[in-house]
Amino acid sequence: MTEKCVIVTGAARGIGLASADLFREEGWKVVIVDRDRGALDEVAAARPDLLALPHDVSDPDQVAAMLRDTLAWAGRLDALVNNAGVAEFGPIRDCDFAMWRRVMATNLDGVFLCSQACTEALAATRGAIVNIASISGLRASTLRVAYGTSKAAVIQLTKQYAAELGEVGVRVNCVAPGPVRTKLAMAVHSQEIIDAYHDAIPLNRYGSERELAEAIVFLASERASYVTGQVLAVDGGFDSTGVGLPALRGRVSDPA
Ligand SMILES: NC(=O)c1ccc[n+]([C@@H]2O[C@H](COP(=O)([O-])OP(=O)(O)OC[C@H]3O[C@@H](n4cnc5c(N)ncnc54)[C@H](O)[C@@H]3O)[C@@H](O)[C@H]2O)c1
Numbered sequence: 001m002t003e004k005c006v007i008v009t010g011a012a013r014g015i016g017l018a019s020a021d022l023f024r025e026e027g028w029k030v031v032i033v034d035r036d037r038g039a040l041d042e043v044a045a046a047r048p049d050l051l052a053l054p055h056d057v058s059d060p061d062q063v064a065a066m067l068r069d070t071l072a073w074a075g076r077l078d079a080l081v082n083n084a085g086v087a088e089f090g091p092i093r094d095c096d097f098a099m100w101r102r103v104m105a106t107n108l109d110g111v112f113l114c115s116q117a118c119t120e121a122l123a124a125t126r127g128a129i130v131n132i133a134s135i136s137g138l139r140a141s142t143l144r145v146a147y148g149t150s151k152a153a154v155i156q157l158t159k160q161y162a163a164e165l166g167e168v169g170v171r172v173n174c175v176a177p178g179p180v181r182t183k184l185a186m187a188v189h190s191q192e193i194i195d196a197y198h199d200a201i202p203l204n205r206y207g208s209e210r211e212l213a214e215a216i217v218f219l220a221s222e223r224a225s226y227v228t229g230q231v232l233a234v235d236g237g238f239d240s241t242g243v244g245l246p247a248l249r250g251r252v253s254d255p256a
Helices: 014-025 037-045 060-074 097-125 145-168 183-188 191-200 209-220
Strands: 005-009 029-033 051-053 079-082 128-132 171-177 231-234
Touching: 005 014, 005 060, 005 097, 014 029, 014 209, 029 037, 029 060, 037 051, 051 060, 060 097, 079 097, 079 209, 097 128, 097 145, 128 145, 128 209, 145 171, 171 209, 209 231
Parallel strands: 005 029, 005 079, 029 051, 079 128, 128 171, 171 231
Antiparallel strands: none
């Protein structure tokens, strides 16, 4: 058992909740942060060992309160998982400034604000930050000018922080998930998109929240003590396959 403490943002459901549960299983003290107070209360009621904070990561005052409450509860901070994210998809012509700002406020400003707020506490424990980007930040595609750009920025922000915080012993890494059947994804993935993803992913399926959590907890833990500045795509092979021609599928098992 460890006395280590982790903050996971956006942890009232989906990948964040699966990560919070895996940290708990590994003996961490876990702080979950989410602006959806109803969902957060439900999760916390079933997990009395964790600290649940109803904060919005895009608000500097609420982020300051998040750190204050965490340190008052655990006395230390060893890892920050910047997972809170929103997805709004649509053609570029329909992306007005309000939509752009909504996406950037959580996906990019939130990562910056939480990282800034937590850096000193993480330096005290030589801790780690894990940012959650997306394959949409690694490869451009249609309908996600704000989302994809916010996630590409998170990847660069990971490297900027890793470059500077290495000096104080803080590791900073990034996980880029492929498609996972969470509420966020299902709101923007039609059946047509689901089928197309299956075609383009060598493992031929969506990932699970737990599969993402395994990578996130690994990068936050001592097991990754010499890993920093990295982007780990947990995506069934999507990122590595270039244009991934569906027409070439099936030939692997049919050498003739
Ligand atoms: N599911 C996927 O297919 C997929 C793919 C690539 C990347 N991701 C990324 O993984 C992360 C988690 O996604 P998910 O699929 O589990 O989504 P989800 O919608 O199931 O969970 C996200 C949680 O974040 C919370 N949240 C959103 N904005 C917030 C804010 N400003 N402050 C505090 N909480 C906030 C929501 O209330 C929600 O509980 C996101 O960053 C997302 O972009 C997901």
